[in-house]
Amino acid sequence: MAVEDKHISYRIYLVAFAIFLVAIAIAIKLTNIQWVEGDYYRKLAKERTVKNFVIPSNKGNIYSSDGSLLATSIPNYEIRFDALAPKMEIFEKNVQSLSDSLAFVLGKPSSFYQNELRRARANNNRYYLIARDLSYTDYIKIKGFPLFKLGAYKGGIIIEQKTVREHPIGKIAERTIGYERKTPSGTYDGKGIEWAYRKYLNGKDGKILKQKIAKGQWKPIRDVNEVDPQDGYDVISTIDVYIQDIAHHALLKQLEEFEADHGCVVVMETETGKVRAISNLGRANDGTYYETTNYAVAESHEPGSTFKLVDLMAILEDKVADTSTVYDTNGGEIRYSGKAVRDSHKGGYGKISLARGFELSSNTVMVRAVYENYKDNPSKFVNHVNSYGFNKKLNMDFQGEGRPFVPQPSDKSWSNISLPWMAFGYGVSVTPMQTLTFYNAVANNGVMVKPQFVSEIKEWNKTIVKMEKEVINPKICSTETLLKLKAVLKNVVKKGTASKLYSKDFSMAGKTGTAAVNYAKDGGAGKYYASSFVGYFPADHPKYSCIVVVHKPSTVNNNYYGADVAGPVFKRIAQKIFTDVPSTNEIKNINRKVPKQEVNYNNYFAKLQKQQRSIPNVKGMPGMDAIALLENLGVKVKAVGMGKVKTQSLQAGQDIIKNTTITLELL
Numbered sequence: 001m002a003v004e005d006k007h008i009s010y011r012i013y014l015v016a017f018a019i020f021l022v023a024i025a026i027a028i029k030l031t032n033i034q035w036v037e038g039d040y041y042r043k044l045a046k047e048r049t050v051k052n053f054v055i056p057s058n059k060g061n062i063y064s065s066d067g068s069l070l071a072t073s074i075p076n077y078e079i080r081f082d083a084l085a086p087k088m089e090i091f092e093k094n095v096q097s098l099s100d101s102l103a104f105v106l107g108k109p110s111s112f113y114q115n116e117l118r119r120a121r122a123n124n125n126r127y128y129l130i131a132r133d134l135s136y137t138d139y140i141k142i143k144g145f146p147l148f149k150l151g152a153y154k155g156g157i158i159i160e161q162k163t164v165r166e167h168p169i170g171k172i173a174e175r176t177i178g179y180e181r182k183t184p185s186g187t188y189d190g191k192g193i194e195w196a197y198r199k200y201l202n203g204k205d206g207k208i209l210k211q212k213i214a215k216g217q218w219k220p221i222r223d224v225n226e227v228d229p230q231d232g233y234d235v236i237s238t239i240d241v242y243i244q245d246i247a248h249h250a251l252l253k254q255l256e257e258f259e260a261d262h263g264c265v266v267v268m269e270t271e272t273g274k275v276r277a278i279s280n281l282g283r284a285n286d287g288t289y290y291e292t293t294n295y296a297v298a299e300s301h302e303p304g305s306t307f308k309l310v311d312l313m314a315i316l317e318d319k320v321a322d323t324s325t326v327y328d329t330n331g332g333e334i335r336y337s338g339k340a341v342r343d344s345h346k347g348g349y350g351k352i353s354l355a356r357g358f359e360l361s362s363n364t365v366m367v368r369a370v371y372e373n374y375k376d377n378p379s380k381f382v383n384h385v386n387s388y389g390f391n392k393k394l395n396m397d398f399q400g401e402g403r404p405f406v407p408q409p410s411d412k413s414w415s416n417i418s419l420p421w422m423a424f425g426y427g428v429s430v431t432p433m434q435t436l437t438f439y440n441a442v443a444n445n446g447v448m449v450k451p452q453f454v455s456e457i458k459e460w461n462k463t464i465v466k467m468e469k470e471v472i473n474p475k476i477c478s479t480e481t482l483l484k485l486k487a488v489l490k491n492v493v494k495k496g497t498a499s500k501l502y503s504k505d506f507s508m509a510g511k512t513g514t515a516a517v518n519y520a521k522d523g524g525a526g527k528y529y530a531s532s533f534v535g536y537f538p539a540d541h542p543k544y545s546c547i548v549v550v551h552k553p554s555t556v557n558n559n560y561y562g563a564d565v566a567g568p569v570f571k572r573i574a575q576k577i578f579t580d581v582p583s584t585n586e587i588k589n590i591n592r593k594v595p596k597q598e599v600n601y602n603n604y605f606a607k608l609q610k611q612q613r614s615i616p617n618v619k620g621m622p623g624m625d626a627i628a629l630l631e632n633l634g635v636k637v638k639a640v641g642m643g644k645v646k647t648q649s650l651q652a653g654q655d656i657i658k659n660t661t662i663t664l665e666l667l
Contacts (some may be wrong), residue, residue: 049212050221057203059163060232062177062193065276065455068241069168071177071194077139078132078160079148083120085156086147091121094147101145105138106131127158165194172248173239174291176278176453178398191294193237193453196397200457200465203232233464236456238274243267243577247277250572254550255281255289258565261528261552264295265569266436266451267577270542272469273440273449277573295549300402300429304515305361305562306534307425309439309485311370312358314384316481320373323355323484329364337416341367341424344514344561355488359496361512363424370423378409378419385422388438389472390430394450405429425515432549435534439510440545441476442485443536448473490539498533498563501571508574509542510535512562517551528552531565537574544577546570615662617652618645623666634658641666 062071086094099113106113120128131142139159142148148157167177178192180202194201206229209221251265262282268275282292293299315321332348334341341363343349349362357365374381385391391406406428407418421427433451441448450470457465477485489509492498497512513532534547548566559565615635618626626645627637635650638661649663 050209052207053210055206055208055229057205057229058231059165059203060201060234062201062235062237064237064239064241066240066242070173070237070239071165071167073163074166075136076162076164077134077136079130079134079139079142080158080160081117081120081128081130082126082152082156082158083117083128084124084126085153086150090147090150090154097146098148102130102142105141169241171291173244173278175280175294176239191399193235195399197235197454197457200233201235204230206230234458235454236458238276238453238455239278240276244277244279246576247573248279250569250576251279251281251548252289254565254569255283258550258553260550260554262292262295263548263550264432265546265548265573266296266433267544267546267573268436268440268451270440270443270536270545273452274455275451275453276544294398294400296432297396297398298400298402298431300404300431301517301530302426302428302515303430303435304425304513304530304532306435306511306513306532307428308358308361308366308423309442309511310385310388310390311366311423312354312488313388313477313481313485314381315354315369315373316484317384317477318373318380321354321369323353323488325354325369326351327354327357327365327368329362332364334364334368336371336420339417341420355491358488359491361497367420367423371420374419381419382406382408388476389448390428390434390438394434394437396451397453402431404431404434425513432547436545436547439534439536439547441473442482442489443542443545446475446477446479446482447471448476489535493535498567500563501567506537506575506578507539508535508537508571509539510570512567514561529555529560531560531562533562533566533570535570544574546573615650615652615654615656618648618664621645623664626664630662636661638663639666640664643667
């Protein structure tokens with residue numbers, strides 16, 4: 001018995017010792033947690049129960065110059081269903097009525113939704129998609145449907161909200177309004193106004209500290225570190241929706257008629273450089289047209305004959321020839337280093353002046369004028385081209401501006417044909433926006449201004465930033481040269497290549513252009529035509545400049561020239577702007593008195609007063625007219641009934657006594 005007791009004692013001691021060791025280990029661990037690793041665990045606990053949440057800012061809107069909304073942010077909703085959240089009896093009670101309601105809003109049969117909801121529950125689907133891209137109105141409707149109105153925990157509804165950017169005016173000017181998007185790598189890129197002015201539009205996100213509470217919910221903790229979001233500013237663009245609509249549909253009509261590949265049109269305010277309209281349309285596989293690329297800004301290509309204004313300006317500035325200087329078109333063909341320069345008119349134009357050669361867009365005249373005067377010093381001509389800004393970008397705010405190219409005599413690629421080819425718009429590469437900026441400078445009395453797409457940044461009615469006119473070149477050439485250039489540009493429309501556009505009732509000035517563009521296709525070489533027209537209107541007092549470029553028009557009827565394809569778009573835009581756009585003209589001196597008118601008015605008024613000293617006959621007159629007439633004569637009127645005057649208590653011809661009352665019976 002003693003031996004057995006001794007064994008029990010040993011066991012007790014062993015257990016006590018083990019417990020003692022465990023206690024020591026626990027004490028060591030607690031000490032380690034408290035003092036050695038305490039900071040780490042306290043930080044971990046805080047991160048899991050308390051963290052900062054981002055409060056997103058509201059993005060600013062983009063408006064047109066007349067206040068129309070071009071781009072805005074709206075909430076977009078996605079609704080999903082946690083099929084295991086509702087209890088079975090609640091699910092069965094509501095599934096039929098929920099399916100009926102979903103069918104009414106979303107359009108599919110009720111049986112479809114009932115089968116899908118039951119399948120989701122059978123498959124333990126806790127994230128079944130009900131609908132996406134819902135408006136706020138539809139979201140509110142669905143949120144109140146049977147079962148879903150019980151909420152997330154009892155009804156299983158899961159609501160996800162995001163903000164999407166919408167263009168209320170549709171696809172018009174979509175590429176200029178632009179976008180900002182997140183790439184798969186997590187960075188952002190974009191185009192147009194949205195991207196260029198993102199620092200104003202996006203605002204600044206705020207932050208708030210929240211603590212985790214029961215059922216995975218978070219409660220805000222108000223502290224000094226809380227930052228309120230700062231909403232983005234609104235951007236006021238220079239686009240005028242009336243002019244934009246005119247330009248868009250004028251271009252679209254022509255692209256469809258000529259089955260062209262793509263085209264662009266820009267309308268710019270002459271004095272300020274504000275772009276009032278810009279449309280860029282490309283053809284889809286189904287034959288429809290939509291905004292694909294900002295061709296006016298991004299597409300750099302050989303301009304063709306619209307570049308001839310550069311020739312004429314340089315020649316007149318250097319006084320190496322005048323508009324009256326005569327050149328021989330040499331039967332419509334001249335050669336340089338074995339390569340031919342031909343006029344579009346077979347046989348040429350004989351001997352004609354430089355001005356007439358420009359008006360008829362004679363390649364031989366313009367090339368001879370440039371080559372004969374600058375062949376010994378081509379740098380002199382190229383320096384003019386550079387000074388007009390064609391050798392560098394306009395440095396607009398947009399991404400993707402096309403890179404221009406002007407060959408320089410110092411380049412290794414410079415050859416004997418570089419100079420003559422430049423003279424009729426080949427071997428150089430410029431964007432439509434650059435060409436328009438140059439022509440706009442001529443219309444603007446030599447002042448070259450930078451194209452402007454945004455006029456101001458606003459916070460409600462408060463202007464934050466005002467975009468001022470930016471002058472690129474205060475005087476592109478002499479006044480004498482400008483007068484001659486304006487005369488020949490006006491004659492291009494009146495009696496030159498664009499004579500089909502001429503109207504005695506509305507003046508326009510500009511230049512046609514047709515360029516053969518080489519391209520590689522299916523491993524071979526080919527070409528298509530780019531038809532263009534650039535100019536300004538009205539010709540005598542320009543208010544707007546405009547360029548139209550149409551790429552790859554159909555050549556079936558051989559009418560792919562700039563005057564036939566691009567010119568009509570220009571004319572349609574010019575004339576509609578001055579007939580369709582609401583007028584805001586201010587009438588000056590409206591209160592100025594003309595002595596003769598004053599005398600005539602006083603004589604007439606005196607005569608009228610003399611005639612109306614007696615009661616008039618108002619029988620048969622509408623009651624309201626009779627009352628107004630009599631009261632203006634100082635007679636008090638009492639009307640009985642409704643309609644026209646049947647009888648009057650005072651007979652016509654009686655003298656009017658002040659404050660006399662006349663009773664009219666109306667029927």
